[in-house]
Amino acid sequence: MINYNEALEIIKSEFQKLKLKVEEVDIFESYNYILAEDVIADVDLPPFDNSAVDGYAIKFSDTSQWKIIGEISAGNFNSFNISDDKAVLITTGSKIPVGADTIISVEDVNVQSNTLILKANAFIKKGMNIRTQGNDLKRDEIAVRQFTKIDSKTIAVLASCGKEKVKVYSKLKSALLATGDELIPINEKPSEDKFRVSNIYSLYAAMKEMNHTVINLGFAKDDKEMIRNKVEAALEMNIDMLITTGGVSVGKYDFLKEIFEEQGVKEKFWKVNIKPGKPIYFGVYEKDERRILVFGLPGNPVSSLVNFYVFIKPAIEFLFKQNTINKLTAILQNDLKKKDGKRHFSRGVLFTENDELKVTSEFSQSSGNLVEMSRANCLIEIEEDKLNPKKGERVKCILI
Numbered sequence: 001m002i003n004y005n006e007a008l009e010i011i012k013s014e015f016q017k018l019k020l021k022v023e024e025v026d027i028f029e030s031y032n033y034i035l036a037e038d039v040i041a042d043v044d045l046p047p048f049d050n051s052a053v054d055g056y057a058i059k060f061s062d063t064s065q066w067k068i069i070g071e072i073s074a075g076n077f078n079s080f081n082i083s084d085d086k087a088v089l090i091t092t093g094s095k096i097p098v099g100a101d102t103i104i105s106v107e108d109v110n111v112q113s114n115t116l117i118l119k120a121n122a123f124i125k126k127g128m129n130i131r132t133q134g135n136d137l138k139r140d141e142i143a144v145r146q147f148t149k150i151d152s153k154t155i156a157v158l159a160s161c162g163k164e165k166v167k168v169y170s171k172l173k174s175a176l177l178a179t180g181d182e183l184i185p186i187n188e189k190p191s192e193d194k195f196r197v198s199n200i201y202s203l204y205a206a207m208k209e210m211n212h213t214v215i216n217l218g219f220a221k222d223d224k225e226m227i228r229n230k231v232e233a234a235l236e237m238n239i240d241m242l243i244t245t246g247g248v249s250v251g252k253y254d255f256l257k258e259i260f261e262e263q264g265v266k267e268k269f270w271k272v273n274i275k276p277g278k279p280i281y282f283g284v285y286e287k288d289e290r291r292i293l294v295f296g297l298p299g300n301p302v303s304s305l306v307n308f309y310v311f312i313k314p315a316i317e318f319l320f321k322q323n324t325i326n327k328l329t330a331i332l333q334n335d336l337k338k339k340d341g342k343r344h345f346s347r348g349v350l351f352t353e354n355d356e357l358k359v360t361s362e363f364s365q366s367s368g369n370l371v372e373m374s375r376a377n378c379l380i381e382i383e384e385d386k387l388n389p390k391k392g393e394r395v396k397c398i399l400i
């Protein structure tokens, strides 16, 4: 059985072979996409020297009194030639008139009829309160780099560069299939041996969290023929990933691995030395120009979602060159049991106390306990050779 790091490397190297598609979207729709081009500034930012405050534009000198000769408000420029004893009222964002080199803030002056008088305790300095042209970025420089995830900060820069249409990488598309005789739709009440099909929802949401598209193939009974038909149809689709959940362990009705093989999926690995999520299967299906990454995730609700967080999510981030900081260390608040040589991803709750990051994990670590998983905000990653971490030790936490 391979270790976590080897498995992740295999997955990443297969993700890297996916052909990324590019599309153009309206800037309003670009939020959360990954930029597929360097966006170049078509103007200086800011485009002209302008005032940083509401105040008076003057030419710096020894004087402390000026005659107010007019006003300029933002977007309504009036041409003035400012000399030593003249001042112009100016509002924040207004273009600076010729001759002016300093803006005095309204709080620092008194106005008596048309005369501006510097307050006794006011301090002024040549050049103050002016935002110079191109000070943020010069025209023809890169404003937003390719592979930037577009968020509220970057979208403002795109807008300032006049990018109404933005080239972005198309969303990855995955199909999702659950298997199991025990599964029922969520609008039914479970009878004595049934479970509501919750994994479809968790994995669907997990892909959406990554801004990707999911085709929900629903769920199939543990009937080999039925599952085969679903998998066959999925492999005909124009998708990047097929994600199944359930039926991938060693049980009598765990057919997925066999079906993948029969359908021509090339196995890259099956089972990883981790807990939870050990039975994960990963393979690649190639036909014509199509390349589908096939994940057979275990059925246990916690295991399938943990697999997503520790394999699929980091691989997608790697593919789109995202430098996501989602690992931190925290002080463990309780002893943890770990007697084996697997890498564990235990559910934990991170919190701060006295400015220190702490993590507690005082709840069941059963792979079936979804509610406990839902209350966790991190996975405590305990490496293969580490045994029984103790209260007070620093542990690595992955934010989820």
Ligand SMILES: Nc1nc2c(c(=O)[nH]1)N[C@H]1C(S)=C(S)[C@@H](COP(=O)(O)OP(=O)(O)OC[C@H]3O[C@@H](n4cnc5c(N)ncnc54)[C@H](O)[C@@H]3O)O[C@H]1N2
Binding pocket: 178, 179, 180, 182, 183, 195, 196, 197, 198, 199, 200, 245, 246, 247, 248, 249, 250, 251, 254, 276, 277, 278, 279, 297, 298, 299, 300, 301, 303, 367, 368
């Ligand atoms: N003899 C062994 N038995 C098991 C092993 C093993 O190594 N030897 N591995 C265990 C581990 S670890 C896991 S994880 C599970 C995974 O098994 P499967 O992937 O075959 O999953 P199922 O048996 O189909 O289901 C397991 C469990 O999860 C529930 N489930 C399944 N699908 C869903 C769904 N869509 N929504 C909600 N719940 C789901 C299912 O009812 C079962 O309770 O195998 C261990 N066994």
Ligand code: MOO
Binding pocket: 274, 275, 276, 277, 278, 279, 298, 300, 303, 367
């Ligand atoms: O991984 Mo299983 O995922 O230990 O329950």
